[in-house]
Amino acid sequence: MAATTTRTLDLLSLLQSHRHWPARELTDRLGVSDRTLRRDIERLRELGYGIESTRGTAGGYRLEAGTGLPPLLLTDDEGVAIAVGLRSQAAAGLRGAEHTTLSALAKIEQVLPAALRRRIEALQSHTSGETPGSGPSVDAGLLGLLALFCRDSERVRMRYTDASGATSARSVEPHRLVLLGRRWYLLAWDRDRDDWRTFRVDRVDDVFQTRVRFAPRVLAEGEAEQRVQAAARWRDVRVHARVHIDVPVERFHAALGWWARDAVPDASGGTVWPLEVETVEHLAFALSWVPAELTYRVEASDDVLAALRARAARFARALSDPSPERQATATRRSDRDDRG
Structure with missing residues (x-):
């Protein structure tokens, strides 16, 4: 009985990993006869799995959607990946997914072995990066539907609005969903x-x-x-700059970590940090990450440098010495504090 159960679970794992399996390949992988394979398929159907069979020389089996969600068989790595994703609130940018995310996380962590829980804790505490929650809101149902189309190689018709606001009808063959920065791309x-x-x-x-x-x-x-990164960079990047830092690249990497991944050494032993961003505001924000003890110089076009100087002057004005009246008030307040 134990061998039968193990074999049935192995069959389920195979069906979940591929869209369609020829019957001959399944019998070879499991080391069973055609009759035994048919019996195992019936056991899975009794457990609630919808399994479609096809006849002929190319006949085989595939797992199909049913009326309810049967138990899923996950490997250790898959369980860790799902739990880490849920813990990181990867669905925070999906409308209506807040409560279901917590519910799913509770169910998964309830059955995870202690060793896998420790693995998840280590991943959580030793990784960093942006989460999709800070990006544009994406419908959870749409994202899941597109993922199924990619998996099943199914042609799709859809309406798409480009950056200029123009809308067009598209007929596409989905290949991959990619999370880049704060946005999902197809x-x-x-x-x-x-x-x-x-x-x-x-x-x-x-x-x-x-x-x-x-x-x-x-x-x-x-x-x-790579294709998604190139396309997103071509569309969104409008500001280019090279930041020259007067420290070796190893020290700069140690100071900024992942954010300094594109930095390279220069001929003088310092560091060149290339930046490609959407706006001058984003460039100014990136420069604020450079630690105060590091000196640097920005190389960019004249209009970008002028915009940075204007922002620097605005900061300087905001932090300049207060007016004589405000200075006198501050002095009187300081004197009272000293006496009190």
Whole structure:
């Protein structure tokens, strides 16, 4: 009985990891006969799993959506990944997901072994970065739907509003959802433009499920993320600067950590920190991260430098010596404090 249960769980794990399995491949992987495979499939169906079977030479099985949520089989790494994501409030930017996030986290952590809980605590305390909660709000249902389209290689029709406010109808083949900074992006093959396109998910609307499958295009490892980064940089980056810091790059990395990841050494033994941001305000904010004990020089276009000087002058005026009347009032207050 124990062997049967283990084999059935192995079968469930395989069905959850791939959209469609040929029957012959399943029997080979599990080391069972066709008859035993059919019996295990029936056991899973009795537990509430919807499993679709197809006949013929290419026949096989696939896990399909049912009327309820049956138990899920997760590996240790998958359980840790889900718990870390929930703990980090990765769904904080999804409308209506606040209470369900906490509920899901409680259910997962209740059954996690102590060793995995310690692993999660270590990940939480030794990692940092932005969370999507500070970015544009994204509908949780839409994000989940697009993820399913990517997984199942299903063609989609949708309406998209670009940065200028223009709206257009798109027919796309979804490939990957990418979280970059504070925003979710969908990388997809645009059938009308016959090329890859990147779409901000918060600008996607009126998604229509076509139920038409397509053969997914193959991208190299990490290429999807690189394409999204390049597209987002081309659209959003308007301000470029190079910051020269008078310390070795190792010291600068130690001071700023992850934020100094693009910094490189220069010929004089100092550091060059390239910055690409959306606005001068963002540039000024980035410069404020440089520790006070480090001296630096900003290299940028004339208009960017002029904007920084204007902001510096505004700060200087705000922090200048108070008027004579306010100075006299402050002096009298100080004298009273000394006597009291």
